[in-house]
Amino acid sequence: MDGNDGSAGTVSVRVNGEPVTLAAERGETLIESLRNAGHYEVKNGCDEGVCGSCNVLCDGELTRACLTPASRCDGADVTTVKGLLDDDNGLHALQEEFLEHGAAQCGFCIPGVLVAAYHLLQRTTDPSDAEIADALSGNVCRCTGYAQQIEAIRDAATRLDRAEPMEVER
């Protein structure tokens, strides 16, 4: 079936590298289609594109999955927070630093925060604290007050910057 007409059927995407066919027959948003396919790591915190919990990358672009029709994503490469794990399910430096810094409290916002941080580190290897804070400006975290998240992202960036350059481009 063709998902490109935006009205019915299914869409073919790759989620974290795996080819997946998502149901989109009822005009689902991307978050609905992903969660119906078992991708519960994509969180819905506000239903209105404000909190950033549903952040994913679509072909490398930071995307609000709750505002994006699934039908518009046919053929896209979608990255969720699980896409940060390496092939052996090892943690990404960002995930390790979030644990180290106590940057996840309830954790509900974290998939979206980590995707936003990952997106930042794709673009710059040595962000300032202000650049990190700006990168999180579309995320609401009600538990941490952001400070430990900013510290964690800064330390992850430092680690990745010292490591193989390819690590960042992955």
Place this chain on the structure above:
Amino acid sequence: MTSPDNAADAHAPVGESVEKVDGWGLVTGNARYTDDVPTENALAGHVLRSPHAHARIESIDTDTAEAIPGVRAVLTHEDVPAGRFTRTGFPYPAPAPFDERVLNETVRFVGEPVAAVAARTPEAAERAVDAIDVEYDVRKAVFDADAAMEPDAPTIHPDEYENEQDGADPERNVVCAARHEEGDLEAGFEEADAVVEREYETQVVQHLPLEVNTAIAWIDERERLTLRTTTQVSHICRDTIARAFDLNRTDVRVIKPRVGGGFGVRQDVLPVQFLAAALALETGEKVRLRNERSEDLHASQTRHAQDVTVKTGVRDDGTITAMHVDVTSNTGAYGCHGFAVLSNAAHEPMSLYPCENRLFTGRAVYTNVTPGGAMRGYGAVQGTFGIESHVDEVADAIGMDPVELRRHNLVQAGDESFEPEFSESKRRLESVGVGDCLDRVCDAVDWDDGPDEPDDERYQRGYGVALSMAKSGVPSSEFARAHVTLETDGTLTVRVGIGDTGQGSETVMAQIAAGVFGLDVDSVHVTADDTDATPWDNGAYASSTTYVSGNATEKAARDLAVQVRDLAAERFDVPADAIELVEGDLRLPSGESLSLGQFAEEAFIGEGGPKRRLTASGRHFTALSPKPFAAQLAVVDVDTETGEFEVVRLANAVDCGTAINPEGARGQVIGGAVMGLGQAVSEELSVDAEGVPEHRGLRDYEVIHAPDLPDLDVELVETHEPTGPFGAKSVGEVSVLGPAPAIANAVRDAVGVRIDDLPVTPAKVWAGMEGEP
């Protein structure tokens, strides 16, 4: 409880910043919250909400709705139990009027549930809600607490209800009234060289946990009602649901998976929980009911708006001779936490300055707005804003530095806290680090030198300080029990019914149990997510978990350690107290050692004696509630040409006793401070003249974002609380209290303008600079 002779064995991992025991799931997206399970076969729940602030439902026609294909149930007030209760999440009966039903015949705020639908698809459920025909008799509504007490105001709860609180006058919408005097107030004012009086107002804000309130309810294979839901009080939720539907406690089960924040809103049993339960009982099927964010913002409990009037008498030497704090608290449509929040509002902040003559008076008042509830700080945010703002005004009246005035009157170890008269708390304070906290934040900015002015003279810089005190549980109310088992591989299983909504309490319990045995945290598994698997615990509120549940966990672990030592003493014929538990090993006086796992396995096999399963239990119930303290200092730059201002720095020093997990405690301090910053400068929920919320959703609700952060300093000023687990007190709430008055005081210091109603906004600062009232 740690006695002095075993306090010395408070060893790692207590005091270490270990990673959260649930951390891997949180950072990988593998953590499962309420809605993160397949529900394709569940019925979709949907709620019809009142468009009116006050109306009696004359008739309600559900025939058309019920005829829509796929609709399985439409429930109205006619279909739910007639008995009234309170949603308030304290153990029964709770200090709150029994003034509500699952669905009420009279609706009392815009957004109150009128009917609930369960249908095969969300679309059918929405269509059914639209098809319900309600005829309302719209009544006069009132939104302001003072107006609600006027003779011409509508009576919001005219029918008699049970569990009326002291001082109630339902006809005048008064839920309760409080009066607590010590000494002789008038004599205290007569002694004073100056008497200063002012009123302060706080606004309505909401908790905004990132996961919206959600419930999935079903009838299990033993015909029991089961809820998987966003709660911070699983056992109280189970009890309250059972009472509301007249079920055996054992016929209700509550599963609390990962929960995306709470901050108090989930201390209450939520409308989505009652409604999902009602729909599951009606249909016999699984029902999923999830609020949208806008519903959560409009209709879930809020922080009470309060008017706080403070009158203080002071001598020229800075001695406070008398203080009267009067609080009017707007509790909204239902009484919920009206009484306890009102009482807390004054008692905690007044405790900081133990003057001989003091009086608290107050009342909580029904109005036609969303009910106030429990929210981090629990009244003390409002009272601390009033009192800590006022202390600066008092200092100004006698020409004294506000920090010096505070030091002159400050509570010390050995003083008594100002406890409510009904409180069974022992009043003597053992560990009081607030003076040190004040010194630390002042040293951080060289307070005595005053602020350097910004380079551009258009800007004025000010310093403001505020002190605060919170608690460690509700005395003589919190009850916790913990079971700890030594598994045959040397690990520990801890079963405890705490309500971790992200604050890290499962990690703290693991650290405490591990600390007793000299294990690492990875060797402890904490189960806290199911009322079927855990003993009673009041859950997460009143900053109780580390202190109360932590003490229960420590007692259980110590009892288990005694069992292990006794059994080993018998087996190896050595004195029990000569056996050490270190790094997962039993060390004998001979220098030999064997692993705990080997020991437990041999005990279970029955080597050298009867078969043993090594397990122990601990419980904690106490009349004590040790107080954590904080000092917070704001540095604010004000633009004298516009009134715009920036909080450039917020320094926080907190006395939480022993920090069992310092990085976790730091996270609590920062998280609370930033929530307090939002209360101070941006957050506000308001209604229009008809009581309709003026914000459409999260996009209109101004929370703090990462780029808004000031520089944040955090210092943990450790004291040792002799009654706490390894010396700990609580840390969850104390840092939310100070930012608002510290910022208001800094604005006053910068440009001489006192903002006495929250939030502090540029428009108000500008009006103040222009001399407008």
